[in-house]
Amino acid sequence: MLVVEDLVKVYPGPVTALQGVSLTVENGMFGLLGPNGAGKSTFMKILAGILEPTSGRVRLDGQDTLENPKRLAERLGYLPQEFGFYPHLTGEAMLRYLLRLKGVTAPRGEKALVAELLEQVNLTFAAKRRVKGYSGGMRQRLGIAQAIAGDPRLIIVDEPTAGLDPEERLRLYRLLAELAEKRIVLLSTHIVEDVAVLCPRFAVIRGGRLLAMTTPAQARAALTNTIFEGTASNDELEALRRTRRVTQAVLVEGRNRVRVHEPEGHPPAGFTSAPATLEDAYLVLMRDGRLAGVETQTTPAGATTPLTATATATAAATTGDNASART
Ligand SMILES: Nc1ncnc2c1ncn2[C@@H]1O[C@H](COP(=O)(O)OP(=O)(O)OP(=O)(O)O)[C@@H](O)[C@H]1O
Ligand SMILES: [Mg+2]
Numbered sequence: 584m585l586v587v588e589d590l591v592k593v594y595p596g597p598v599t600a601l602q603g604v605s606l607t608v609e610n611g612m613f614g615l616l617g618p619n620g621a622g623k624s625t626f627m628k629i630l631a632g633i634l635e636p637t638s639g640r641v642r643l644d645g646q647d648t649l650e651n652p653k654r655l656a657e658r659l660g661y662l663p664q665e666f667g668f669y670p671h672l673t674g675e676a677m678l679r680y681l682l683r684l685k686g687v688t689a690p691r692g693e694k695a696l697v698a699e700l701l702e703q704v705n706l707t708f709a710a711k712r713r714v715k716g717y718s719g720g721m722r723q724r725l726g727i728a729q730a731i732a733g734d735p736r737l738i739i740v741d742e743p744t745a746g747l748d749p750e751e752r753l754r755l756y757r758l759l760a761e762l763a764e765k766r767i768v769l770l771s772t773h774i775v776e777d778v779a780v781l782c783p784r785f786a787v788i789r790g791g792r793l794l795a796m797t798t799p800a801q802a803r804a805a806l807t808n809t810i811f812e813g814t815a816s817n818d819e820l821e822a823l824r825r826t827r828r829v830t831q832a833v834l835v836e837g838r839n840r841v842r843v844h845e846p847e848g849h850p851p852a853g854f855t856s857a858p859a860t861l862e863d864a865y866l867v868l869m870r871d872g873r874l875a876g877v878e879t880q881t882t883p884a885g886a887t888t889p890l891t892a893t894a895t896a897t898a899a900a901t902t903g904d905n906a907s908a909r910t
Contacts, residue, residue: 590639600625602791612763614778614785622791623771631661660730664741670715681729720751806859813854
């Protein structure tokens with residue numbers, strides 16, 4: 584179990600990137616969802632032990648990772664947002680280099696380990712190709728190969744799906760889901776679909792604060808009977824944007840397909856009730872900073888109250904997917 588308590592990070596400037604983030608993560612995939620500049624990478628870097636927090640505590644299976652960085656390094660796989668490769672090396676040579684840097688032991692020899700890891704991420708076919716010829720998805724999978732070396736307890740992947748085409752994204756989803764079967768995988772993203780596809784639990788972060796920590800089902804349930812869908816001309820859409828809470832407007836066959844959030848349940852004329860999506864929930868959260876019925880972390884940095892996000896997470900874990908039990 585990974586327990587993060589009241590993490591604060593103030594960069595010189597000063598820029599407060601994290602304002603007291605607490606969460607508890609059990610085995611499996613956990614998503615950290617948030618817009619640009621939310622503090623995701625700062626959070627991931629602190630957890631990975633490459634950035635010191637201003638204050639706060641991180642424990643992995645009961646051990647303080649900030650006090651035992653060496654112990655953490657042995658149990659961690661980390662794929663940073665910006666991962667540098669030497670483009671002229673082959674995939675195989677690049678991986679060998681990264682494993683040496685990481686100090687991974689290979690009881691059955693380095694060659695066997697490299698081959699095994701490439702096989703695990705489906706890159707055997709490209710082992711002898713230079714990295715500069717790899718697609719975005721292939722590079723990400725090579726990055727994951729070094730992260731999973733040594734069978735880490737915790738894997739941290741920072742925006743691994745950014746810039747991938749749908750097919751490559753799907754391939755990466757399958758790989759990540761498999762990795763999460765027997766360990767903790769922490770994934771950050773600004774793509775709601777990543778969470779919908781992969782994460783049984785997730786947190787939303789913005790401005791260095793957690794806005795929610797919940798499950799996709801609970802987030803959708805919070806909007807039951809408040810989402811309505813209909814079509815609108817451009818003028819009508821403009822008016823709707825002024826008077827209503829539009830969560831989405833997409834062109835479908837040349838017409839605006841519009842979704843609105845109406846907490847009181849009064850839809851615009853011609854609009855009909857629609858099941859809420861995770862995207863709706865995210866957009867409402869971004870607009871309101873909260874989602875009715877979903878726990879939020881609103882305590883100021885440094886303050887400790889009985890109901891921290893950690894307590895919320897424990898409640899979520901014990902009540903399962905039952906939103907009504909958490910009111
Ligand atoms: N080294 C730094 N010095 C000063 N400010 C920083 C530094 N790194 C990040 N920041 C600031 O901290 C805030 C959080 O940045 P961070 O990179 O953690 O966000 P993020 O959620 O990962 O964003 P993105 O989605 O763009 O990757 C931003 O305001 C950013 O400008
Ligand atoms: Mg980032």
